[in-house]
Amino acid sequence: MNPPPSRPPGKTGAFGSGAPTIHDVAKAAGVSIGTVSKALNDQGRLREETRVLVRETAARLGFRPNDLAQALHRGKSLTVGMISSDSFGRFTMPIMEGLEGYLAGEGISVFMCNATDDPERERLHIEQLLGKRVDGLVFTSRRADRRPTADMTHLGVPTLFVYAQSHDPMAACLLPDDQQGARDGVLHLARLGRKRIAHVTGPDRFEAVVLRQTGYLQALQQSGIDNYHMLLNGPWLETWGHDAVAQLFDHGGERPDAVFCGNDQIARGVIDALRERRIAVPGDVAVVGFDNWDVMTMATRPALTSVDMNLRGMGKEAGVRLMAMIRGETFTGITRLPCSLAVRQSCGATSAT
């Protein structure tokens, strides 16, 4: 349609391909650059005629305003940076998706950087991003635990930690409400009539693990279950699910009728191990996971009920807040966003209670 925007003969434009500038449009339309600017940005009073003429000319030349120049002038780059302290993991992704999706709608682009737990790389990235005059900065890590990195809260740009924490207690921080998520998962089991609910989870040096344990205990109490509780900590692995089942079911004693798991991988191990023992899920034992990771929840038989941290929503919320911060509002401290429960067959009640 448009002819390849080849530069009008004369001086070679700065940018490689020679994109037409506002100057070119002005010349082609036979008006001044001020007029072009007004016509294109719907400002000032202009004869409709001129406005149309300019618009058409601009379209014909394939003119696209140079955001760099605009940014330089306005002092806003319409750009933010996101730095993942860990590789782009399974948790970072949906956050990124939510963030980017929201910001794209606001005309903001996102620089994505990966620091892989290397403070030096991280420093470099920050340096680069500040050089590019990003309007805001988002830090993410794999697990929602304290970041090892030194303080970076006074970078001069609005900064937000998402699924990550800062050393600075005043830093704005978005986290899932692990405690509430766990509580809801366990309450669901209790409401279905389960009386002996075990909790098989990760290492308790993770804050998330501690919070989920607290939620688990709260739910038991809240449900009037005071004669049974069982907490097992181990690695975040399927094999740990297997081992935990061995501990729970192979040694006589009172067996649980439900297992609430710290993540979906453990839950998968638990379900597989139960099947090997011909213990019916959810008939004999109900299972609930955490993360709602489709790869796992769809693969277990039966499909896995799981707590969802709504990471995409968290990413979007991060975008909303970052924009607010850029506009001058100020956020501080930790905000926890609610988890929800994705109910499937493994807990014995697909449709409500």
Add this chain to the structure above:
Amino acid sequence: MNPPPSRPPGKTGAFGSGAPTIHDVAKAAGVSIGTVSKALNDQGRLREETRVLVRETAARLGFRPNDLAQALHRGKSLTVGMISSDSFGRFTMPIMEGLEGYLAGEGISVFMCNATDDPERERLHIEQLLGKRVDGLVFTSRRADRRPTADMTHLGVPTLFVYAQSHDPMAACLLPDDQQGARDGVLHLARLGRKRIAHVTGPDRFEAVVLRQTGYLQALQQSGIDNYHMLLNGPWLETWGHDAVAQLFDHGGERPDAVFCGNDQIARGVIDALRERRIAVPGDVAVVGFDNWDVMTMATRPALTSVDMNLRGMGKEAGVRLMAMIRGETFTGITRLPCSLAVRQSCGATSAT
């Protein structure tokens, strides 16, 4: 260390936080801005004394050159865009990691955009990125199949398709060598003495599936196996692995002694189904997967041997080529990068043949 770079009293700087400009440095050091520029960029002849003075002053003020201004001047933004036509999936991630990691070393930042199979969103993203004057563009999709989107090869900036294809046969394109990968996987099985190797894979509307099938057949031929071949197509799911095993093992007839799978999820289903039938892996049947996805390969028992597409390496190679293209070199057509084989227990030979 550095005092928060508060603007020297006087006019308020453009960018929110009021980062010091080269002007501020010049004033503070009592020299001209030309001198500052030279001192900071090691250009022209300058008295060592002045150079040091300027440097110190700049450091003291926390001066960081404004890349936007620099970009405007040089006509290079030191920025590239990456657009994923699908959500940020498991395949996009390592590519992104490789690309970003390499480009960060070159001082280039990467805009990450997600178009989620929505052509309109994609158009918007391209528009935005071109407005930001990215020096290059990378397109990615989830599966290495033809993109539905209309031609976008004449955008005026170097464009590269990675793990994705363009309609334009001249477009530069980086893909894994599916055929070679499959061939190597099957050859490995043959070398271990397997004679009846089945291939359980995805739907054959995927080009990758067809290529892998071709590689499979090549390997059989190359190994002198001409009395057995078995091709099964189904969805990319674990459950399909289960079903395929039922087809292969529950109906009498000649049973395979190895299964080469189209991806790791299918492989996992196969291994689980075999175990349920008390068929030993790798004793009775060897299994090889495709993707080398750690979540799967580490979770199967025994651990899964799998073909690795080296996506991170592909991302890095994309970076290398994009840089070359930006410098004026030109690439066209499809380049296929070799796959490797990650050998584990499921094929019966961990340490070499």
Add this chain to the structure above:
DNA sequence: CTGAAAGCGCTAACAA
């Protein structure tokens, strides 16, 4: 060896 000034592309305030 250092300073002054033009210009990258755009916007906004001011003139005409």
Add this chain to the structure above:
DNA sequence: TTGTTAGCGCTTTCAG
């Protein structure tokens, strides 16, 4: 209603 111009922060000649 339209044109002119002064910057935004930086690099790069060209004078001094």
